[in-house]
Amino acid sequence: MQAAVVREFGPIDNVAVEERPDPVPGPGEVLVRVGAVAVNFVDTLVIGGTYQFLPDRPFTPGKGPAGTVVALGAGVTALAVGDRVLAMAEIGGYAELAVAPAAQCYRLPDRMGFEEAAALSLAADTAWFGLRERGRVQAGESVLVLGATGAVGIAAIQLAKAFGARVLAGVSSMAKAELVREAGAEAVIDLSRANLRDSLREQVREATGGAGADVVLDMLGGDPFDAALRALAWRGRLVVIGFAAGRIPSVKANYLLVKNIEVSGLQISDYRKRMPELARRCFEEIFSLHEAGQLHAPAYRTYPLPRAREALGALLDRTVKERIVMTVLGG
Template sequence: MRAAIVKDFGPIASHMAGDLPDPTARAGEVLITIKATAVNFVDSLVVTGKYQFLPQRPFAPGKLPAGEIAALGEGVSGFKVGDHVLALAEQGGYAQKIAVDAKQCFKLPPTMSFGEAASMALVYDTSWFALRERARIQAGDSVLVLGSTGGVGLASVQLAKAMGAKVLAGVSTAAKAPLAMEAGADDIVDLSQPNLRDSLREQVFAKNGGKGVDIVIDPIGGDAFDAALRALAWRGRLVVIGFASGRIPEVKVNYLLLKNIEVTGLQVSDYRKRMPEMMAECMREIFALYEAGKLKPATFETRPLDAFAEALQEVVDRRAHGRIVLEPNP
């Protein structure tokens, strides 16, 4: 089968497409013909050897592919050949086929395309766990989403609104504000303002009734984290998802004590491994909200499998407009 192949960890451009042996479905597994896999920033960490969980080489990168079941392994029930599914695979999505534990597969809603499923994968489940599990969101909460026009950011804006929250969207430039508003944000916080340490809090207070926000979703880190921490309300919760800015911030814990606030982290792949029942709950709610018209996947463009390196570099360089989805079997 055709696949992106990582033989040795290194720069994105050093990896090329080639041929790997076709996988087969063992007991408890399903074989999937992959139709779509999103290109995610985290894939760049995997192929360069910077991710916390690294596969044995050679391997095909790519998380959470969507496709059609081609064969069932011994003992598999609840699925049939031809079913359209999303697979919660940690790698192997940049390929034409994959064999996955059937328990890690979820049937797609009838109206959801493979491209939509792939573009929603990883970002919506990450956002769901950040909001539902780590931040314990309640209807009526106020939520500040940093990096609101990235994949996780847009998903967090939509999910927070669907869960009954007031949403402030943090944007790096005014040009990105319409995208966040289209996703359902109630107002905008401009992260490009000078003296962000003070200006972020001033904007939040001005747009949230003179008080801080209950929840901050942060995939950025760096200066935005430092400023957002000061914009939390009493008993507020800040969820750390990543450090797209490049700087990993530090916290003076006396500040947490004085304001009774929480800083918590999210590594969503741990939930796939440790709490599959909660992951199933997550996918059920996401699919139900999609079918109810409350979630709309971000725009995406498709690329052939052999263009994976260029696509991944675009994502890393923040040149991508919306999501990029690979089509291994167009």
């Protein structure tokens, strides 16, 4: 099979597409003929050797490929050859064939193609867990999404709206306001305003009648995190998902006490390993909302597998505004 291979951790120049032996599923695993897989920033961390969980080398990167089951490992009974699945494997997706735990494979709805499934993977499920599990959002509450124009952000806006929440979308430029409004945001928070520490709180209070945000999903960290913490409502919950702004912030515990607020973190892979039934319920609801027209994949651009390095470069250089999806012929 063809696969992208990393032999030494480092820059994306270390990624080479080459011929590799076909993998064989072990007990409890399935072999998937990959149709498409998203290109995620986390993949570059794994390639660079800076992610918290690093595979043995050589390895093939790529999380969450979508494709067709072509072989079953020993003991697999819940899936069958021919099933179309989203396979939430941690690595191996940048290839024609990928092995994944059967317990972390989710049958796709008939009307969902591989590219759309790949575009949703690692975005919609992250947003779901941030809202449902860590944020415990309730209908009628207000949700502030920081990093709202990214894949997780767009999914979070749609899901929060589907859950009955009022959605506030934080954007780095008001030129992006229409994008988040189309996704369902009722108010747009301008993160480019001067004195963000005060201006963010003022905008949130104006949008919530002075109450503040009940839930904040933060993909940014840095100054937006500091400002959003001050914009939480009484008993508000802020969920840390990433640090795209660069700085990892810190929190003074007395501030949490005085305002009766919470800060929690979300590392989505742990849930699939430790709470597989909750992860399955997550995808069942995501697929159901997609079928109902309440959740759509973000706009995406495709690159074929032989251009894997180019796709990664476009992600890092931010030369492509859409989500990047790698396609595999024959999937």
